[in-house]
Amino acid sequence: MFKIMGLTAKVDNNIILNDFNMEINDGEIHVIMGHNGVGKSTLCKIIMNDENYDILNGKILFNGKNLRDLKTYEIAREGIMLISQNPIAIEGVTNAEVLRTALRETRNDKINIFDFNKKMEEVCDKLKLSRDFIHKDINVGASGGERKKIELLHMAILEPKFIMLDEIDSGLDVDAIKDVASFINEYHKETKCSILIITHHPNIIDYIKPNYVHILDEGHIVKTGDYLLAKQIEKYGFVSTNAMTEDGNHE
Amino acid sequence: MVIMNKLYKDRKVINIIDDNTNLKIEVEKDNMIIINCFFDNIQDMQIDVKQFDDSYLVINYAGFIRENANVNINVDVIGNNNKTVVNTRTISQKNHATFEVKIKANESTQNNDIIEDLKAINEEGTVTFLPVLQVDTKEVNASHFATIGGFDKNELFYLESKGLSTNKAKDILKRSFIENLFSDNFLKMLNDRKEEHE
Numbered sequence: 001m002f003k004i005m006g007l008t009a010k011v012d013n014n015i016i017l018n019d020f021n022m023e024i025n026d027g028e029i030h031v032i033m034g035h036n037g038v039g040k041s042t043l044c045k046i047i048m049n050d051e052n053y054d055i056l057n058g059k060i061l062f063n064g065k066n067l068r069d070l071k072t073y074e075i076a077r078e079g080i081m082l083i084s085q086n087p088i089a090i091e092g093v094t095n096a097e098v099l100r101t102a103l104r105e106t107r108n109d110k111i112n113i114f115d116f117n118k119k120m121e122e123v124c125d126k127l128k129l130s131r132d133f134i135h136k137d138i139n140v141g142a143s144g145g146e147r148k149k150i151e152l153l154h155m156a157i158l159e160p161k162f163i164m165l166d167e168i169d170s171g172l173d174v175d176a177i178k179d180v181a182s183f184i185n186e187y188h189k190e191t192k193c194s195i196l197i198i199t200h201h202p203n204i205i206d207y208i209k210p211n212y213v214h215i216l217d218e219g220h221i222v223k224t225g226d227y228l229l230a231k232q233i234e235k236y237g238f239v240s241t242n243a244m245t246e247d248g249n250h251e
Numbered sequence: 252m253v254i255m256n257k258l259y260k261d262r263k264v265i266n267i268i269d270d271n272t273n274l275k276i277e278v279e280k281d282n283m284i285i286i287n288c289f290f291d292n293i294q295d296m297q298i299d300v301k302q303f304d305d306s307y308l309v310i311n312y313a314g315f316i317r318e319n320a321n322v323n324i325n326v327d328v329i330g331n332n333n334k335t336v337v338n339t340r341t342i343s344q345k346n347h348a349t350f351e352v353k354i355k356a357n358e359s360t361q362n363n364d365i366i367e368d369l370k371a372i373n374e375e376g377t378v379t380f381l382p383v384l385q386v387d388t389k390e391v392n393a394s395h396f397a398t399i400g401g402f403d404k405n406e407l408f409y410l411e412s413k414g415l416s417t418n419k420a421k422d423i424l425k426r427s428f429i430e431n432l433f434s435d436n437f438l439k440m441l442n443d444r445k446e447e448h449e
Contacts, residue, residue, distance in 0.1 A: 048412050051404075076414035090406050092427025101423065102414040138409075154413060 001025055002162055002194055007058030008219075009046050016042045018219030020058070024162075027192040029208060031230065033199055034216035035238055040198040043216075044082050044164045048072050062162065077106045079161035083151040083168060085198075089139035095150060096120065096134050099157045106158075116157075123156040128179055144171025152183055162194045169204040181207030202230040215242060266437055268444055271296040280330070283307040287437045289429070290314030293341065293348055297323045304330035313340040313429045316348040316376050326354040331361045339369045340432050342425050343376030353383040356391040363388075367395035372402060372428060 007020040016039040024030050034040050046053045047060055049072050060067040067075050099120070103111050117134070124131045129149040139147045148168060155163060165184070169177050185208060188195060197204060205213070205227060213230045215223040215238060223229065223242060232241045261281050267274070267288040273296060278284050280303050288298075293314045302308055310324060326335055337352050354365050371378040380397040402424055410420035430438055 048408075050408055071417070072408060072411040073414055073416050073420075076412050082412055088405050088409050090409065090424075090427070092431040093410075093423055097423065098410060098413055098415070101419060105416060105419060106414040158413065 001061075001063065002196075003059075003061040004047075005059045005061070007046070007060065008056045009042070009053050009058075010056060011042065011053050015056075015219060016053075017046065020220045022214070022221060024194050024196060026161075026194055027188075028212070029188065029195045029197065029210040031197045031199060031205060031210040031213045032216050032221075033202070033213060033230065033233055033238070036200060038216050039219060040200070040216055041085060041166050044084070044166050044196075044198060047080065047164065048075055048082050073105075076102075076158075076160075079159075080164070081155055081158060081160035081162070082164045083148070083155065083166060085167040085170060086144075087139050087147045087151050089137070089142070091137050091140055093138050094135050095138055095153065098138060099154060102158060119157065120153065123153050127152055127183055129153065145173065145176045148172060148176075148180060152180065156183075156187065159191065160193065161191070162196070164196045164198065165204075166198045167200075168197070169199065169201065177203065178207060184208055202234045205230045217242065264436075266440060268441065273297040273299075275299045277301045278303065278306040278308050278333075280304045280306065285309045285434075286311070287433055288312045288314070289433070289437075289441055292317045293320045293322065294318065295321050298325070300324075300326045302326060302328045302330060302333045302335060305332045306330070307334045308336070310337045311340075311432045312338070313432050314342075316341055316343040316378060317345045319346045320348040322348065322350045324350070324352045328354065328356045328360060328363050328365070331363065333363045335363065335365045337367050337369075338432055339371075339380075340429050341371045341378055342428065343371060343373045343378045345376045347377045347379070349379045349381065351381040351383065353381075353385065354393070355385040356388050356393065358387040360388050361390040363391045363393075365391065365393040367397075369395070369397040370428075371399045372425065373399060 002024040004020055004022045007017050009017045032040055042053060046055060047067065049067065049070065055068060062078055062080060065078065100111055100116065120134045121131050124134065127149045129146065133150055139150060142150060168180060172180060181204065197210065210227060213225050213227065214221045262283040265284065265286045269290055271294045278300060291314060293316050300308060324337055328335060335354055339350055350369060352367050352369060354367060356363050356365060365384065367382045369380045369382055378399060382395045382397050384393045384395055386393055402421060406424055407420050410423060411417060
């Protein structure tokens with residue numbers, strides 16, 4: 001189970017999250033929606049203990065462990081993965097090298113290179129991603145859509161238990177959104193992982209059905225609902241949806 | 252160890268691994284010379300090069316700083332229509348090294364193209380770059396870049412978020428920082444040598 005209790009955090013002296021609370025049970029899919037700049041991506045970085053953010057208060061628990069006590073790589077080794085909005089490119093470091101090294105370090109075990117390569121190729125094929133990317137430098141020369149698929153390749157190899165998808169649909173055309181969503185759905189079905197989707201457009205929710213949808217505003221969740229809440233946001237926008245009662249009328 | 256390969260008639264590659272013997276060479280007309288240098292432990296060294304006409308010179312110098320050292324690279328461009336590129340990539344692990352990289356475009360020379368690109372990552376040590384472009388002619392295209400910094404925080408965060416320990420992530424970034432400078436052939440030589448020593 002993933003749980004955030006009373007989280008308050010700042011960046012550059014601005015409070016971004018203020019008494020933020022959330023609970024995600026194993027296997028659940030949650031969506032956080034909100035305006036640009038409201039702190040959705042920041043939340044993901046804070047969960048991964050990015051040193052650019054200061055946590056002032058609160059706990060982030062995953063299977064009973066407080067992630068605040070862990071370093072970024074230790075959090076990753078607990079099975080948490082962030083697929084960020086704009087995955088960076090790193091020249092001179094290939095996808096295969098990073099994934100092999102990560103598996104060796106996290107599982108403390110030797111990797112069977114034949115099995116490893118075979119799995120990488122299978123995943124590339126499923127994602128409709130060129131196999132060339134396996135031995136290419138991370139995200140170098142890759143389009144926005146390819147970068148997202150490369151991150152999903154990493155996901156499939158590293159097999160996280162809790163995944164944060166930050167704007168996974170940005171930069172993807174309709175066909176690519178379907179491919180990506182289908183891949184994530186299949187992974188979710190196989191692994192029963194938990195997923196946190198960050199988005200400000202409800203498009204992706206048409207393809208990945210969430211258990212809960214939350215609206216983030218002023219540093220914390222101001223409204224929670226189901227798939228229909230996302231549809232209300234699409235129709236009326238954040239401000240009007242916030243002001244609506246549960247039966248869809250304005251307060 | 253100095254290995255010279257004459258790849259074709261007018262092109263030479265000089266590969267230097269852990270040999271800080273001073274080097275003095277001339278790049279003759281219509282010749283191309285690439286000098287690749289890697290040092291596991293950078294020590295005092297002087298490289299002097301004279302460039303005549305219509306030639307191409309590339310010096311790629313990389314390695315780790317563990318002891319105090321002074322490295323001088325002097326290129327004297329005395330002819331016309333040359334291209335000169337000097338790249339350094341160093342990682343300061345301990346102590347201090349000074350790199351003076353001087354390229355001189357002589358009076359009345361024309362149409363020369365000169366680039367100095369000096370980069371360093373500081374860990375526990377430090378480095379000083381002294382990039383000097385002495386231009387005694389108006390007909391030259393010259394530029395230089397010098398960057399000294401730590402590891403890129405975004406790259407470190409990205410690698411750590413995949414489960415790589417901080418040290419392992421730094422090792423990978425250090426390797427790529429240096430290897431990006433060299434050709435596959437030279438990298439293979441470095442790997443072979445590493446395996447011999449292991």
